[in-house]
């Protein structure tokens with residue numbers, strides 16, 4: 001693994017403990033612009049923790065995370081401005097239930113990016129149109145299906161014009177028939193060149209869309225590679241074991 | 248029968264008409280309402296501030312080490328708030344009122360200010376717990392989603408957490424004010440002529456218990472019903488305005 005200074009995100013020796021229990025034990029990763037990194041691994045292996053460290057929702061115990069050349073683990077860095085450039089999509093959607101869909105999308109741009117309301121709404125409508133939900137702009141989140149909620153959550157993050165999108169098992173809370181519509185949106189996003197880090201159990205998606213597959217086990221990256229070598233020629237026994245169970 | 252009715256009329260006259268006693272009752276009602284409103288305002292502001300300290304502490308610092316001066320201040324503030332809530336909730340409001348009046352306001356003996364403050368401080372402790380539980384009841388995912396967009400802690404509170412929390416706690420808040428109205432009935436202990444005091448005064452002057460006490464009870468009941476009505480109306484409006 002070579003260190004390249006042009007990486008969008010560069011993670012070095014990332015460690016994270018909860019109450020003295022080490023969950024991430026020195027993770028190194030490089031995410032270049034346009035990469036779709038897919039993170040897989042068993043439950044409890046530390047995938048979410050890794051992803052959540054990237055935008056400092058979890059504060060790393062040690063290690064550095066360079067985002068666009070800035071070490072965001074530095075206490076003097078204003079993390080809020082960097083988070084604006086890192087969209088995040090959660091398993092549980094986490095839409096704001098007290099706001100309409102449209103307001104969910106315009107809140108960030110108007111309050112943080114200084115966009116006018118009209119401008120933000122115009123952009124929001126374009127985004128909603130892209131995911132086929134323009135006619136639900138005035139609905140409230142609890143009037144939507146899970147798949148619709150997650151598509152809204154994705155465009156809410158996109159409304160901030162992020163440079164990278166982080167996904168934590170975006171389809172795991174969905175009924176099976178709704179998984180497809182969300183994956184479709186993510187595929188389109190990847191094709192459009194968005195840099196993405198995706199924690200998922202959807203191996204089909206990983207194969208098809210991933211540029212870089214990462215296998216996390218027990219708090220470290222055990223194996224990493226292109227979908228082809230990763231799935232067709234896994235090297236470590238632990239990955240082989242894992243793949244034999246999920247494929 | 249004739250005698251009974253004449254007796255009733257006489258009692259009624261003594262209770263309400265003689266010496267303009269209805270006016271005394273009205274003044275008493277005014278005092279009760281004034282104490283309630285000022286104390287509620289103090290309680291809301293104070294309770295909100297305490298709840299912000301306590302929930303900020305819980306979310307950011309609970310079980311962790313202080314890393315800078317801000318953390319230390321937060322920790323100290325949280326400790327003060329905890330002591331305050333423990334003391335207020337652990338002692339009767341009438342004792343708090345008397346301490347305020349006979350000890351803290353010993354020199355001025357300003358009953359109304361003492362009442363404003365002690366009922367306000369008392370209500371603040373309960374309102375703080377209501378606000379805090381409302382804030383803590385909001386799913387953590389809401390907080391994280393907001394932070395992930397780039398909102399800082401206070402923006403997250405203002406735009407995301409508090410609007411949702413407020414709707415959840417409205418019933419509890421309404422109940423707190425209903426309790427407060429009734430609790431002010433001990434204001435007579437510090438020489439204030441509130442509704443209860445006036446009612447009791449009329450009872451002792453006229454040797455008529457029935458009319459003065461039932462009247463006072465009915466007035467409290469009407470206030471409480473009125474507050475309940477407003478509370479329900481506001482809740483309905485909030486529920487209709489969004490989801």
Ligand SMILES: Nc1ncnc2c1ncn2[C@@H]1O[C@H](COP(=O)(O)OP(=O)(O)OP(=O)(O)O)[C@@H](O)[C@H]1O
Nearest residue numbers: 018019023041042043044045046047048049050169
């Ligand atoms: N806030 C926390 N406090 C304490 N322990 C935590 C916390 N978050 C995660 N952990 C622990 O860290 C370990 C890794 O958790 P993590 O959520 O990163 O796993 P994961 O790979 O995402 O698993 P899953 O596939 O189930 O989502 C688990 O043992 C979990 O219990």
Ligand SMILES: [Mg+2]
Nearest residue numbers: 047048049169
């Ligand atoms: Mg997880």
